[in-house]
Amino acid sequence: MRVNGTDVGDVPEEQHGLRLLDYLRDVSGLTGAKEGCGMGECGSCTVVVDGRALTSCLVLVGQVLDADVRTVEGLEAAGHAALQEAFVARQAVQCGYCIPGVLNSCSALLDREADPDDDAIRRALDGNLCRCTGYNRFYDAVHDAACARRTAPAGADAGESS
Numbered sequence: 001m002r003v004n005g006t007d008v009g010d011v012p013e014e015q016h017g018l019r020l021l022d023y024l025r026d027v028s029g030l031t032g033a034k035e036g037c038g039m040g041e042c043g044s045c046t047v048v049v050d051g052r053a054l055t056s057c058l059v060l061v062g063q064v065l066d067a068d069v070r071t072v073e074g075l076e077a078a079g080h081a082a083l084q085e086a087f088v089a090r091q092a093v094q095c096g097y098c099i100p101g102v103l104n105s106c107s108a109l110l111d112r113e114a115d116p117d118d119d120a121i122r123r124a125l126d127g128n129l130c131r132c133t134g135y136n137r138f139y140d141a142v143h144d145a146a147c148a149r150r151t152a153p154a155g156a157d158a159g160e161s162s
Contacts, residue, residue, distance in 0.1 A: 003071065004030075004077065005078075011061055016062030032072035033101065040058040042098070043102070043105065044097060046104045047070060047071050053104055053105040055127065085145075086141040089141070092141045094132035095131075105125055121143075
């Protein structure tokens with residue numbers, strides 16, 4: 001398994017039955033993914049596994065031993081600084097509890113689609129609940145990030161400042 005681009009080596013067999021959420025938080029020390037409902041309904045634990053946004057509370061480590069896992073801590077290195085910056089600029093963050101999962105869902109979408117429309121964003125966020133902000137700010141931030149990525153010089157991360 002690779003987490004945020006780093007091979008974690010051999011995962012001991014006794015950890016194969018851990019939820020990916022618990023492995024990331026308790027073993028790897030990556031606490032961005034949050035425990036919300038524990039049933040895959042709220043999306044606060046969403047991470048990206050092989051390009052797909054998945055709720056890590058429903059995935060066992062043994063299911064992803066050969067996978068690439070990306071957490072919110074790995075977004076910038078994966079070229080998603082513009083997404084994070086757009087969420088801040090659009091004031092799309094309030095309490096922040098849902099934001100790691102929301103950012104992961106949106107980053108997986110932007111990895112698949114260079115210019116997603118509102119319906120694509122809505123589908124990508126279908127499993128992410130937010131009780132604080134209006135989702136419209138999420139849509140605006142995703143559109144801004146998509147534009148920044150499309151107009152950035154080749155090989156540059158549109159979110160990094162010089």
